[in-house]
Amino acid sequence: MKTVTIRVEDDIFNKIEEHRGLKSKSEFYRKLIEDYLNKSEDNMNKTEDGLNKHEDSLNMHEDGLNNREINLNKSEYVHNILKENESLKGELTHKQELLKMANDWINDMRSEVGFLQFEYQKLSGRLALPEPKKWWEFWKK
Numbered sequence: 001m002k003t004v005t006i007r008v009e010d011d012i013f014n015k016i017e018e019h020r021g022l023k024s025k026s027e028f029y030r031k032l033i034e035d036y037l038n039k040s041e042d043n044m045n046k047t048e049d050g051l052n053k054h055e056d057s058l059n060m061h062e063d064g065l066n067n068r069e070i071n072l073n074k075s076e077y078v079h080n081i082l083k084e085n086e087s088l089k090g091e092l093t094h095k096q097e098l099l100k101m102a103n104d105w106i107n108d109m110r111s112e113v114g115f116l117q118f119e120y121q122k123l124s125g126r127l128a129l130p131e132p133k134k135w136w137e138f139w140k141k
Helices: 010-020 025-045 048-063 067-128
Strands: none
Touching: 010 025
């Protein structure tokens, strides 16, 4: 067997200790991890409808809620998800516009750099040439 060491906040540790009861720490943590891993595998195999039914039954048993309260909570949850979805769509649109503006700015800068490089080449080429002779200097030697 391998050993696992973790650090947790004090309040989380106290909650774990309350749930542990008289079981040994290693046995309790091992069972906790195994249950979590088994639950994750089971959840992957279930369909979305099966998960919703399972969660509804857990909510009814744990919280003692009736069907109307569950439906209200679901409608609030769906409403909040829809609002979050709309805000994320707006944020995505805004970021796409910013990206388009940045790309346009980059393209403008590239064209300006190209122009400036061309002008620099013309100027440096002129400076490297010897000064042109006057027309009468061709007759003298």
